[in-house]
Amino acid sequence: MRTITTLWMAAMLALAPQVAAAQDVAAADTVEVADASADVAATTEAADAGAGYTPLGPDMIKGQPEPGAIDFQPQYTDDGEFAYKMHTYLLVPVITVISLFVLGLLLWVVVRYRRAKNPVPSKTTHNTLIEVVWTLVPVLVLVAIAIPSITLLARQYETPPEDAVTIKAIGYQWYWGYAYPDNGGFEVISNMMPEEDAIAAGLPAQLAVDNRMVVPANTPLRIQTTGADVIHSFAVPSLWFKIDAVPGRLNERLLTIKEPGIYYGQCSELCGARHGYMPIAVEALPRDQWEAWVLSKGGTIGEEAEIAVEDAQSAEDAAEAGDAEGVAAANAAAAAE
Numbered sequence: 001m002r003t004i005t006t007l008w009m010a011a012m013l014a015l016a017p018q019v020a021a022a023q024d025v026a027a028a029d030t031v032e033v034a035d036a037s038a039d040v041a042a043t044t045e046a047a048d049a050g051a052g053y054t055p056l057g058p059d060m061i062k063g064q065p066e067p068g069a070i071d072f073q074p075q076y077t078d079d080g081e082f083a084y085k086m087h088t089y090l091l092v093p094v095i096t097v098i099s100l101f102v103l104g105l106l107l108w109v110v111v112r113y114r115r116a117k118n119p120v121p122s123k124t125t126h127n128t129l130i131e132v133v134w135t136l137v138p139v140l141v142l143v144a145i146a147i148p149s150i151t152l153l154a155r156q157y158e159t160p161p162e163d164a165v166t167i168k169a170i171g172y173q174w175y176w177g178y179a180y181p182d183n184g185g186f187e188v189i190s191n192m193m194p195e196e197d198a199i200a201a202g203l204p205a206q207l208a209v210d211n212r213m214v215v216p217a218n219t220p221l222r223i224q225t226t227g228a229d230v231i232h233s234f235a236v237p238s239l240w241f242k243i244d245a246v247p248g249r250l251n252e253r254l255l256t257i258k259e260p261g262i263y264y265g266q267c268s269e270l271c272g273a274r275h276g277y278m279p280i281a282v283e284a285l286p287r288d289q290w291e292a293w294v295l296s297k298g299g300t301i302g303e304e305a306e307i308a309v310e311d312a313q314s315a316e317d318a319a320e321a322g323d324a325e326g327v328a329a330a331n332a333a334a335a336a337e
Helices: 002-051 078-112 128-156 195-200 287-296 303-321 324-336
Strands: 061-063 165-172 175-179 187-190 213-216 221-227 232-236 241-245 251-255 261-267 279-285
Touching: 078 128, 165 213, 165 232, 165 241, 187 213, 213 287, 221 232, 221 241, 232 279, 241 251, 279 287
Parallel strands: 061 261, 165 221, 213 279
Antiparallel strands: 165 175, 175 187, 221 251, 232 241, 232 261, 261 279
16 A cells, blocks of 8 residues: 555656646736737727827818918917017007108108208207107107017916926937827827828928827927937927927927817928928817827826826836836836736
8 A cells, every 4th residue: 555655646746847837838828818818908999099080181281381471370379379469460560650750751851951952051969859759769669569578478488287288399300209208108200291192192292291299289288399419499380389409408388279280380490401301290189089199109198197107207216226126116017007
């Protein structure tokens, strides 16, 4: 009996590694199936989200240059409307009146004090009233212009609110990248479309791009700019928006687009051989469509975005502190979410 028991135990010990290996393989297969299911679910979710986004067509182009136009482009921000009214109803009338007055004064002097009419020139050197008038009137004109000018300047430096959507525009030679740090940190690369493709799609040549900067309309935006190589400048005239993108520096400005549409701009800082071929296309969407677009790009919305940002910050803090375990834990938490 003892011999049989000994043989039985030896057989079990011999088979134990094979049984453990089989269990490991089964567990690995289960994990792989779970991972595959998660990937399929994520892909399906992104596809469903993408189904809620439809790129705007040529009929929604609202901000672009027009052949033969001499005025500002129509404005689609509060700052732009304020600036346009200041230009149209204050600066242009003041410039016109002063120019006509000076022109009339010159013509009157030429006619009234010509040699034939006035052979003996006047020797008058001072006139107190005239000197007071030509000093006081220009001062009043400058004050009238300064008040709205300073108001507009202050509006353009208004700090974005805490709940503003952050979008980082990165200038490269010679294209743009748009990162969404509040929504998972993904980046969209934007290049100018070939001229024939743009024309075939009904879009303006040398302004249309393959990937637009998609933003929510009627939502405060925190636009940050930087340059990856040389100085660029992010400028969209119809949004009254222009800010330099400087390497090693992060500039920031508030932007709120009043209505959905497509708004075109260009790099406005000489940045190299293809400076004229890095256009900007901003596509403003209703908030729900913009969120669908974000999800279709693998981004996050709301609380998920906040958790992702916190995890990234935790990993960065741990890396700075040299905590390898902390980095691994933060990355594991982010992967689990």
